[in-house]
Amino acid sequence: MSINTKTITLEEFLKIxxxxxxxxxxxxxxxxxxxxxxxxxxxxxxxxxxALYATGTILPDTPDFRGCYHFQRTMTRWNRSAYGKDYQSxxxxxxxxxxxxxxxxxxxxxxxxxxxxxxxxxxxxKEAIREGRFLSFWKFRLxxxxxxxxxxxxxxxxxxxxxxxxxxxxxxxxxxKRRHVLELRTFNQAGxxxxxxxxxxxxxxxxxxxxxxxxxxxxPDNTYSYKKPQGSCRLVxxxxxxxxxxLYVPEQFLKISxxxxxxxxxxxx
Numbered sequence: 001m002s003i004n005t006k007t008i009t010l011e012e013f014l015k016i017x018x019x020x021x022x023x024x025x026x027x028x029x030x031x032x033x034x035x036x037x038x039x040x041x042x043x044x045x046x047x048x049x050x051a052l053y054a055t056g057t058i059l060p061d062t063p064d065f066r067g068c069y070h071f072q073r074t075m076t077r078w079n080r081s082a083y084g085k086d087y088q089s090x091x092x093x094x095x096x097x098x099x100x101x102x103x104x105x106x107x108x109x110x111x112x113x114x115x116x117x118x119x120x121x122x123x124x125x126k127e128a129i130r131e132g133r134f135l136s137f138w139k140f141r142l143x144x145x146x147x148x149x150x151x152x153x154x155x156x157x158x159x160x161x162x163x164x165x166x167x168x169x170x171x172x173x174x175x176x177k178r179r180h181v182l183e184l185r186t187f188n189q190a191g192x193x194x195x196x197x198x199x200x201x202x203x204x205x206x207x208x209x210x211x212x213x214x215x216x217x218x219x220p221d222n223t224y225s226y227k228k229p230q231g232s233c234r235l236v237x238x239x240x241x242x243x244x245x246x247l248y249v250p251e252q253f254l255k256i257s258x259x260x261x262x263x264x265x266x267x268x269x
Contacts, residue, residue: 023083067193082141163231210238
């Protein structure tokens with residue numbers, strides 16, 4: 001549970017601060033050289049606050065301490081960082097993942113289907129795979145806590161079931177755009193690349209039923225946060241009714257078709 005920074009007392013803050021810095025020290029002992037951004041008691045912010053408190057500039061009965069940067073930074077780290085209030089539960093989660101052989105297999109699968117893999121996070125992942133292990137605690141938390149990063153998007157995708165089965169009849173969701181419906185195009189000597197449909201082609205398939213052919217036949221250039229009702233960013237290969245061209249659509253922009261003709265066809269079976 002996050003701490004309310006508007007009502008916290010100085011005594012409560014000092015206890016939280018010491019716990020946060022203790023956690024950071026413990027983290028550094030566990031993972032030497034990988035925790036450059038973790039707080040330290042030798043840093044100027046910590047030392048300056050200590051000096052102000054010792055000289056009576058900061059008093060327990062005034063709210064002035066809540067306005068200083070050291071307070072705001074410390075409370076942000078406590079509420080949000082991997083070594084803050086949830087440090088022990090984060091360690092337990094990582095221990096469980098590290099001891100599960102399936103975790104490394106998930107990393108391998110993520111690398112296979114990810115189209116963008118040149119960032120440091122992905123280099124760390126490939127290094128862990130080569131060494132037959134899971135990511136270290138700190139590297140895992142950096143990747144996992146970046147909710148807008150492709151690594152987190154793929155981790156959530158791999159750890160959740162697919163929304164559709166081969167043979168399902170689907171259609172585009174109302175929020176789908178041209179950039180979400182992809183086709184393979186050949187560019188002379190450069191080869192084949194995924195590109196969004198032209199406007200006429202997109203409008204032609206916008207209300208059309210499509211059959212699910214496969215998953216993960218192509219690697220997407222863009223990823224999206226996992227949404228439980230809609231699904232993941234994994235590319236679904238679909239075949240529009242009456243067409244011979246395979247299209248590729250992120251899972252979360254598809255839904256089971258509710259068109260009357262589809263319902264009638266299912267009812268006759």
